[in-house]
Amino acid sequence: MSEPQYGEPYLAKGNEAICEGAIWSGCRFFFGYPITPQNQIPEYMSRRLPEVGGVFLQGESELASINMVYGASASGARVMTTSSSPGISLMTEGISYLLASELPAVIVNVTRGGPGLGNIAAAQSDYNQATRMGHGDMPMIVLAPDSVQELYDHTGWAFELADAARAPVLVLADAILGQMMEPMRPRVDSPAPAPEKPWATNGCRGRAPNVINSLYSDPENMESVNMRVRARYEEVSKQCLRWAEHQAEDAEDLLLVAFGTSARVCESAVAHLRAGGTKAGLLRPITLRPFPSARLAALAESCRRIVVVEMNLGQMVDDVRLAVEGRCPVEFVGRTGGNIPSVEEIVEAVAPQASSAE
Numbered sequence: 001m002s003e004p005q006y007g008e009p010y011l012a013k014g015n016e017a018i019c020e021g022a023i024w025s026g027c028r029f030f031f032g033y034p035i036t037p038q039n040q041i042p043e044y045m046s047r048r049l050p051e052v053g054g055v056f057l058q059g060e061s062e063l064a065s066i067n068m069v070y071g072a073s074a075s076g077a078r079v080m081t082t083s084s085s086p087g088i089s090l091m092t093e094g095i096s097y098l099l100a101s102e103l104p105a106v107i108v109n110v111t112r113g114g115p116g117l118g119n120i121a122a123a124q125s126d127y128n129q130a131t132r133m134g135h136g137d138m139p140m141i142v143l144a145p146d147s148v149q150e151l152y153d154h155t156g157w158a159f160e161l162a163d164a165a166r167a168p169v170l171v172l173a174d175a176i177l178g179q180m181m182e183p184m185r186p187r188v189d190s191p192a193p194a195p196e197k198p199w200a201t202n203g204c205r206g207r208a209p210n211v212i213n214s215l216y217s218d219p220e221n222m223e224s225v226n227m228r229v230r231a232r233y234e235e236v237s238k239q240c241l242r243w244a245e246h247q248a249e250d251a252e253d254l255l256l257v258a259f260g261t262s263a264r265v266c267e268s269a270v271a272h273l274r275a276g277g278t279k280a281g282l283l284r285p286i287t288l289r290p291f292p293s294a295r296l297a298a299l300a301e302s303c304r305r306i307v308v309v310e311m312n313l314g315q316m317v318d319d320v321r322l323a324v325e326g327r328c329p330v331e332f333v334g335r336t337g338g339n340i341p342s343v344e345e346i347v348e349a350v351a352p353q354a355s356s357a358e
Contacts, residue, residue, distance in 0.1 A: 021155030066094030076200030100214035104162035113338025121338025251281025
């Protein structure tokens with residue numbers, strides 16, 4: 001595979017980067033409904049998609065929008081929708097239908113404070129919703145960018161993964177990432193062509209009709225669908241599992257585990273802790289599902305303690321503890337309701353114990 005080719009950087013908002021990443025990847029259909037803090041995405045797509053021969057349509061609701069995604073995907077198109085927290089909750093049934101029907105799509109959640117309608121501040125309280133989405137027994141790949149550049153790159157990547165897995169892929173962002181501006185380098189090369197989709201309902205053209213369905217009355221048939229989707233997910237997971245490390249190799253005293261905006265705060269916390277004599281480091285999961293369990297377990301072998309930092313009440317802690325399997329203590333530091341843990345709060349919460357362990 002050739003290396004990506006990037007053009008000159010320019011300042012872009014995270015929500016705009018999501019749109020440009022999707023357009024670069026070949027997405028030509030967007031259906032969505034407005035909700036803050038992702039409103040710039042449908043606004044931007046309403047202008048940009050017609051410029052590239054695409055179709056933008058604002059549905060009358062989140063339920064309508066996700067079912068429009070179902071229809072476009074069934075025809076073989078690359079299609080995306082975006083929403084935020086309660087809007088994603090409304091889409092959950094349709095996402096499960098996409099999974100059962102083996103249809104690829106990209107869904108972006110720019111998370112807000114909750115539960116309920118909550119507020120429009122940044123949060124990570126949709127981790128459990130994202131990684132354990134919907135009813136039934138099917139897995140879904142979840143990506144967690146932490147910069148404007150990654151929002152661009154990973155949205156494009158999500159379309160490739162969705163086609164390979166024949167399933168929806170979720171990109172989990174938050175209000176900070178969606179609204180912030182950073183330099184972004186656009187791709188100037190061409191994306192890999194979308195794979196052939198012989199299952200698509202795009203006209204028979206002399207072949208037998210394709211039927212796309214999520215209703216299987218026979219339990220044996222339903223089980224075979226579940227196993228087929230699971231096998232495809234496992235295969236794609238081997239290729240897409242990804243994480244990033246920051247001074248983690250010698251983090252003997254303390255390893256922070258965080259994703260998205262929390263991970264950016266943790267990088268500064270690591271610098272403060274290191275300056276104070278604590279050998280601290282950071283592991284940042286980029287794929288929340290699949291989760292980088294093996295690497296986390298390996299780092300736990302030589303670490304005194306692990307602290308999970310999130311903008312919620314500790315939703316990733318269970319996945320970290322399952323990965324660590326008792327090799328060292330796992331603790332939690334975080335804020336909820338749209339609050340972001342500060343560098344000082346993290347350092348104050350972990351430094352006394354870190355120093356006493358020495």
